[in-house]
Amino acid sequence: MTATLAHLGAGLSPAALLAVEQPTGVAGWWLRERGATFSEPHDQYFMFIFWLCAFFFVLLMSLSTYFWWRYRRVEGVPTQRSPAHNIALELTWTIIPTMLLAVIFVWGLRLYLNLHVAPAGAEQVNVTARKWQWSFTYDNGGTPTETMPFADVQIPVIAVPAGRPIKLLMQSEDVIHSCFIPAFRTKLDVFPYRYTTMWFQALPLAEGEEQREHWLFCAEYCGDNHSKMYAKIRVLPPEKYEQWKKDLANPYKGRSLVQVGQLLYAARGCVQCHSVDGSTKIGPSWKDMWGRTERLQDGSTVVVDENYIRESILNPSAKIVQGFPNQMVSYQGQLSEKDILAIIAYIKSISEKGHGALTPEETQVQDESADKGAG
The missing domain is CATH 2.60.40.420 (Cupredoxins -  blue copper proteins)
Known part of the structure; x- marks a missing residue:
């Protein structure tokens, strides 16, 4: 974990991060740390197949090398005629692999069903x-x-x-x-x-x-x-x-609407498409958005206020800002009205024109009996 924290700011991809977290030396050849009850039986199944494949690989390569040397063409020695078939050998290489494949199938099926069928009370x-x-x-x-x-x-x-x-x-x-x-x-x-x-x-x-x-x-x-x-x-x-x-269950307890809006900005994925520092992402930046006049793709304009923000959250395709793709999904049914008000309050707080529009209800901390807002 120490190595992971040291690389948090390095911009590593998940694949690179996994490489960082992997143990070094011989331990790095094996599977990652186990974190759940399913990890050990999964690893046992994987290693069974791995060593089975390794065994037969070595066996087949060794036999191939031996046969290549043993039955190589030698000048003056007549070529032997190969037998048409060998019942004992054919049964051996049919029955044994079939039994091994049956073990792999049954073992794997049991693991698959255990993984996908949750226990009662989960x-x-x-x-x-x-x-x-x-x-x-x-x-x-x-x-x-x-x-x-x-x-x-x-x-x-x-x-x-x-x-x-x-x-x-x-x-x-x-x-x-x-x-x-x-x-x-x-x-x-x-x-x-x-x-x-x-x-x-x-x-x-x-x-x-x-x-x-x-x-x-x-x-x-x-x-x-x-x-x-x-x-x-x-x-x-x-x-x-x-x-x-x-x-x-109650993110509003002990927080103002502005603070909850900031939390929702990160938790609900807004951060992926909208910056708060003025930089351009997939969607318009929230920095100084409040009160700004936006030109839409149809050539009309709109002033960013409560109604525009609410509509953009619930029906994002209604008014697309010029220069940005129509890519946002609707949050209808995922955010309560109070959540939407919290996001609006947060946008006001990071906008020059929005500071004067903030109300005491948006900036004051909710008391212990605050109603639950997320839903």
Whole structure:
């Protein structure tokens, strides 16, 4: 992990990051660290096939070399006639490989079914994939807002309990993605207009270990920023996880609308397409956006206010700013009205014309009894 943290600002791709995290020397020849209960049986199955292939490779290459030397053409020695068939030999090379393939098939099928059929009582987490961000919703309606910087993007951080099964119910809002957690030995495609599920159970923490972190990647090419579509999975003790999830249910508690809007900007994937420093990304920068007059693709103009921002979030194709692609997906049903107001408040706070438009309700910290806003 120390090596990983040292490379966080280096702009490494997931493949490069995995190379950094791999152990060196002989240990680097084998599989990565194990993070879930499925990891060990997966590794045993993989290594069985690996050594079986290695054994037969050495055997066949050795026999080929021997036969090449033993039956080479020698001047003055007549060529021997090859036998037409050998029943014992033919049965041997048919029955033994068939038995080995049957073992591989049955063993693999059992592992596949165990991986895709979650145990009863597994906690469900809804996963939504979109270009180029993962979002997660827990059974209490909470959505993680914590992010961490990696290269030039903010990636979401989610928590799971150690020693308890978690079921992921996954869907995509645009193209095909793939949820890949190397340490858990799990990878499954995520499709639009269709649900896919997989589950895992993180290994218990060692004595004195407060938490453990693993990477989650998109393993299906999905566009320009595919290599930046990842997340961090934080394994917590069950009691700390329950408290974390309880706090997650109300992100407005102890925060102002501006602060929640900043969290949503990172957690909901806005950061992937909109900058807050004036630089150009896939979409218009939020810096000084409030009150700005934008020219649209049809030649008309619009002033950025509450109505325009709300419409752009719920129906992003309605008014496309000139010079930018019509690529944003709708957040209809994913953000509550209070969430939208929080994003509006945040855009005001980073706009020169927006400072004077901020209201006390947008800047004051919510009290302990604040209503839950994410939904």
